[in-house]
Amino acid sequence: MGDNSTSDIIINKSATSHIGAVDFENLSFGNTFTDHMLVCDFRNGAWEKPVIKPYEPFLIDPSAKVFHYGQAIFEGMKAYKDTNDDVWLFRPEENFDRFNKSAERLAMPSVPEEVFIGGMKKLIEIEKEWVKKGLGNSLYIRPFMIAIGSGVIAAPSTQYRFMIILSPARSYYSGEVKVIIAEHYSRAANGGIGAAKAAGNYSAQFYPTKLANEMGYQQIIWTDDATHTKLEEAGTMNVFFRINDTLYTAPVSERILDGVTRKSIIELAARENIKVEVRPVLVSELIEAADNGSLKEIFGAGTAAVINPIVGFSYQDKYHELPKLENSMALELKEKLTNIQYKVAEDTFGWTVKI
Template sequence: MNTISDIKITQSLTSKINEVDFENLTFGSIFTDHMLICDFKNGAWQQPEIKPYEPFLIDPSAKVFHYGQAIFEGMKAYKDAANDVWLFRPDQNFERFNKSATRLAMPEVPEFVFIDGLKTLINLDKAWVKHENGSSLYIRPFMIATGSGVIAQPSTQYRFMIILSPAKSYYSGEVKVIIAEHYSRAANGGIGAAKAAGNYSAQFYPTKLANDEGFQQIIWTDDATHTKLEEAGTMNVFFRINDTLLTAPTSERILDGVTRKSVIDLAKRENIEVEVRSVLVEELVHAAKEGSLKEIFGAGTAAVINPIAGFSYQGTYYELPKLETSFAQDIKTKLTAIQTKDAEDTFGWTVKV
């Protein structure tokens, strides 16, 4: 199987689209009319199928429930003024998805199933992609272990799926963060570089503690010393000290974010100095005290760019300056213009559906 004609398609008889208020969307809560499913069993991928979005039955002993074999990606599609739909760097998500699969002893998904299946699915639900400011179609490819039995070993059966969700902006309002001094997002030798479901569930409790203190997110630090700044919430993080952007290098602990890479390339194109290196907590605190820390922002698929208003460390809160023009806003404007085809894509990042 390696052509679109090999995908079985069962179209929904009715659409939910007229029931949706596209101006008041809660991120990730509304899904389109169709979904893609492809099962792995007997050592091989089966025929992919696109069918109406619906629940499905799964054995209570499925290994995803007991041993956490579950990975996912986050992507977006955008509609331009000519009513064409575009993906943003889908090859990067495809490659990272299979790296995650390998790390969790899961089978790699064929490109035909992932990329061609995704394009076919989006074409069916094209009306759900809106050409409006801040609008996009959030794409969630994921794979779970469906093999039954509670013995502690990798599953022999898996299900790959893609579901789609219309989206507006992910975050709203001011974001304040606290720097982690005890909890860690990931450790060397672990699965921090994989987009594994367990990475995110492990963040929920320390994030709840941060929320209780009045902060929206955590800037994670390295697990060994808690002296190196790594990620912000579920995003990669950038720091602007004077006119230089700093961000941590990817590692076994840090996700190789597609938006992160795009921000670095775009900043360099705009002649912004970028340093990819370890950023120390003491360096950030010193810069905040002397006034050279201008900005902190997160970068990820859902939020694209999310400015941070200030941070807390060891009980002291450091407010960032209010800037009339910021790197965060400028980069976000230029990046989203490329994604929506309102600006020339000089990088070759966008792929027509």
């Protein structure tokens, strides 16, 4: 990446801050937002000047294409503060690249680097006090783009709005996670938008996940749409399986999101001499490994939780409990990865970027 700083930005600071009214010890993930947001509109074939302004609702035409045809994409990132009060991003170029791949797939304009990363840095600079020190504390970053052009004709919009909002976050913990393997519903299909971080991918998961919740499971392990024999993702996360001392995870494809945490775990595991196989993983393999005792761990990987261990899974009405391990590979990798993010351990990969 080149120089992504930007001075061509309008800054309208809030007259007051509500940071003093926030209980940082009892944050509900994604429900509290900082004082400012970044807004940049695309009109007449070009991006206008980005603006940092007070966080507030905005008016939009009822016929805006985002409501009718779902042109909406987003990213999820975090900023971390080290013991010296410096703030760091984690692999922002990966999110920037993926965002524009999502934009291309949904026929939306690409966002310039100086707006996406340069604007993000300036916004976080202004909101630096919202990033709290200490392992588990972070600032969740949500860049997104929506179609704001009006009219209900089924065609791509000609006007778009790119925004960044920020939300202080505590350590993400969802308790014990039990999953059910999908036999009918699919997260994505070949030729579809599964590899894009599109809003519609997530809304389509809500109903089958609701059914799983009613059965006592927190998430679904999604399978391929054609045969339902290949294991793909867990809930909204990439998924890893530890059989004996090897980690297995599905390759990215048109159906599977190219997760930043996923690729970081693969690189980190290689450094730690942990064997990883990136290949299609069959449901039948998982059942066999669970039955013969070689299945040791399953865990999801994503920005919010980093790594989320799974304690058991159900398939065809049979529940398989995973062993409770003293030496969990998932927790070991999570510790090593978060130590890099918080600058507790040396970043030998060059993943962290200082604000």
